[in-house]
Amino acid sequence: MGALHAGHLSLVDASRAENSRTVVSIFVNPLQFGPQEDFERYPRDLEGDLAALAGHGVDAAFAPRREEVYPPGDATRVRVEGIGEILEGAFRPGHFEGVATVVSKLFWAVRPDRAYFGRKDAQQVAVIVRMAADLGTGIEVRACPIVREPDGLALSSRNRYLDAAHRTSALVLYRALRRANDAYLAGTRDPSALREALAAELVTESLVVPDYAEVVDPDDFTKPGRLAVLAVSVGDTRLIDNHLLGEPL
């Protein structure tokens, strides 16, 4: 969606290392925003983005106008049942339908061999992996590691919404994941105990309102597993983060 940061650019570098040509799409997709969400104010910086992409050796950027993606009379929607309807999908109704629809269009536009997505949006990755397989696209979906600030905050275009106090409060996401990870590394496997470790840390920040804090299977997000997923509001800003428990953090 543009407003590129080092997380996005790590996807570019990963693609460049594995493919002869790399194409980047930049499109703030209205269909994946709810009516009360931040579509209008979502950060946009096409000039800065194109400069950054040129610096990383991208072959082409695809920055379509809205009407190119949603032509007059557009009526086709792609949804992924199950994984697309829980957690983020439940808190943001229609969000993953918007994601699956636009990614389906981008896949047709580019017909790539591989497509790169960030693990920061872990559930989005799972939705797209499912869709790419179900539709028989033959596209290999690659998930790349979360890139964090030195203090642990996961990079997100939405971080620029945060004032100083909220920026400090937002670190509770990282602390919660650390706390659950420490418990996991110390031998805790009980899902409710791991969930409790997340929740116990989140309540330490009064400016933070949790949407959910779960420990789920990273592929289907319903069965218990070792992926800790968090969503919170920090003031008006909604942030998500996640970590595969047991991995370095």
Added chain:
Amino acid sequence: MGALHAGHLSLVDASRAENSRTVVSIFVNPLQFGPQEDFERYPRDLEGDLAALAGHGVDAAFAPRREEVYPPGDATRVRVEGIGEILEGAFRPGHFEGVATVVSKLFWAVRPDRAYFGRKDAQQVAVIVRMAADLGTGIEVRACPIVREPDGLALSSRNRYLDAAHRTSALVLYRALRRANDAYLAGTRDPSALREALAAELVTESLVVPDYAEVVDPDDFTKPGRLAVLAVSVGDTRLIDNHLLGEPL
């Protein structure tokens, strides 16, 4: 869906005339049948189909197993709002979602330049035209003329369900279209008068129960237009037919 008749083979011939390679899919798609519909008994004749296709110079037939099209855990659905939800879509809930989903998969499997469909399923054509455009597939959708028996019955794999009495009754579809076409050619343009011409003929057959008889715009099926569309049950067999009023019939 196989059980190929001369209507299907006319699509093959149309493709052969315009393209260097022609691929035919044969797949009775469970997703487009309702729970009370005829999926189990739908005619299947793979051997006969392959012989007919070889005779028409097809380069490849794609007859996937169910699991190839719907892999374990399959959860992705494609729908076309509006056009996919009215008339056939209203009488057969989920039908066009099943069609759009499977055609989307077939498009990815084959990535054709052009795709050929019969006008017998006029609303299906409109759904697929919309989907192909919305998703930016770049695939040109060609709609080919209805092929009829000498007595006017439109070819359909379901015609083989009809016993002699029902076969005779089914001709009322053709007579209704002729009656509306004659009215159109005589100058009638009022949609309700044209609809009335269809309905007045349908009631002449006691074995025939109409689902709908409308005169609509051939692209969006909501605005009035000059496409007469019919759906009826003849005994246990559901049949559809249509005609663009003013054209020879």
